[in-house]
Amino acid sequence: MRTVGLFSGIGGLELGLERAGASTELLCEYWGPAAAVLRKRFDVEVVGDIRELGAIPAVDVVTAGFPCTDLSQVGRTAGIDGSESGLVREAFRLIEQTPPRWVVLENVPNMLSLKGGAAMAFIVDWFEERGWNWAYRTVDSQHFGLRQRRRRVLLVASRTEDPRGVLFTDEAGLPTTRRSHSAYGFYWTEGNRGVGWGDGVTPTLKGGSKLGIASPPAVWRVGAEAGRAITRPSVRAGERLQGFRAGWTDLGAKDGIRWKMVGNAVSVPVATWIGRGLAEPRSPVDAARRPLDVGRRWPAAASSVSGVREEWSLSERPLAMRPQQTLARLLTDHGADPLSLNATRGFTTRLVASNLRRRSDFVDDLRAHIEHMSSV
Template identity: 25%
Template sequence: MKEQLTVGSMFAGIGGICLAFRQNGCKIVWANEIDRYACKTYRLNFGDEYLIEGDIQKLDTKDIPKFDILTAGFPCQAFSSVGLLEGFNDPRGNLFFETARVINKIKPRVVFLENVANLVKHDEGRTFDVILKTLGDLGYYTVYKVMNAKEYGNIPQQRNRIYIVAFKYKKNVEKFKFPDMLPLTQTAFDLFDKKKQEEKYYMDGHRMWNRMMEYMDDRKRVYRFTDWGLSRGMEGICPTLLAAMGSRFERIPFFYDDFSVRLMTPRECARLQGFPESFILPKENEKQVYKQIGNSVCVPVVSRIAGNIVKALN
């Protein structure tokens, strides 16, 4: 009988990575998240048995239980090509070393990390070299791959992320491989609700309405505003969902439905991250919900990687 592997999650957010590992039979025994709004969503879906709400920098590692797998979607804003690219000079970038601190204490059998694809190129590759060297110095064998949600998760979202898997034992890394590509069998429009939504989601009368009508000449595409103006996604593919959706509604992608031009709803955004319909989204503070979804992961991609990690360990 296969053992049930245990998981500890750093920077857990709303639990996208936890959900993916749980889908593969793992048991979550510890999680940490600093954002109180994300913690609320996490508790709605996972309960309150093991989530530690607070700053990881203030946690004593002796209070963290042992587990087989450590997961960490450490903050990506410091490395993102749409951020300030401050890297380790940004306090959020330095949180990677908090991950290293926990690895050094717990010594899990495998470490799973997720971040923006630009992490590989940041500071001409020096940032990524530091990460790989740190994992090596801790005694881990590391493999990594940049994967796009639309190519590996059957999710119609343009979302490139790097996934890093570090095994404690060489025999395990030799048994592991990243998932193969999947054909995309659906469009973003297949995941949008067909009935009319609340008026707050419709963009009629927007200050850029005339410009939008000139630019939005293809109803099979999803649009959004960027710092450089109005942009369109590839046909049938949603642009990358960002945490900035929670700070400026114009960062929320929008499209033509049967009634007018409207913003994607939080539930539609969750579908485009691969969250099941059963995943509970808070009804209040919608801005925070948009932010949480943009900060999360594409669950089906992580679930496929998690499945292969479980196979390599078992």
């Protein structure tokens, strides 16, 4: 498969597709630091502003992890008409000029509900009006061998193929048993209405806070000594949490810039799964489905083939890949720093004052961490 990547970021989609046997022909990325990573890691032309890209080469696959800035819950929520998320129209312009066999789009699940799901309606209407088949599915990166909980919507479209044979061919179902873990992830920036708790995984890595400040999550390592029990992953650990090799973004940029690149990336193993489906589409699984009427709330998975829209009952766990290492081991191998005194103190104050459920030993370790950090 020959591919073109639009809004490529640091190349998560493209790297995953290459691991499935694809070759990359062209990359497009506007942000300078991310474009520098692409030039270092891929031996292809990297162009900048998609609005200035006149055409793309004829290829099998065009990918577009278009900006989530206007669609994310932590973004501006302007919707598909926002100045950044609305740039998906530029991708459509290029696709219409030189149609590939497959199109792959990726974005946040909030696009299914924000403003009544206007973003998804706009996207699928664009494809249907031009005779394309489409299917989308919400999946979670933690089920692809990563120690990060990251829910994303993946949409595959084609004029000639059945995209259900890419996205709906695997179904592991949600796990029925709950296991204990040696480490738990949480958002230290929260604590009033939620903590983003993750059993053996971190919560979703973010490109940055509403103030544009990188805010990697924290991890509680059960039983660790004071000063090591409450930590923030290093950016190298963050790269591994997304499926890149450690050091993928290490080209001299500050850690805050690197965290933004990593937080905005597509998880590599998820893209590899997509790539294998594109290379060898199979029959969809036998799952419950029903007609999807226009105006109904967008479900977690749906399709339209030959103009027939259907809602599919599928989980966010197509695969049941086990991570090769625990979250605690990942931090040991790739680095973590103690959460700062002020960050820990602020989070603990908010958590204790809230009505949120929490483990007593977690609060004990937070207080021990505060005492330790106060003494160093």
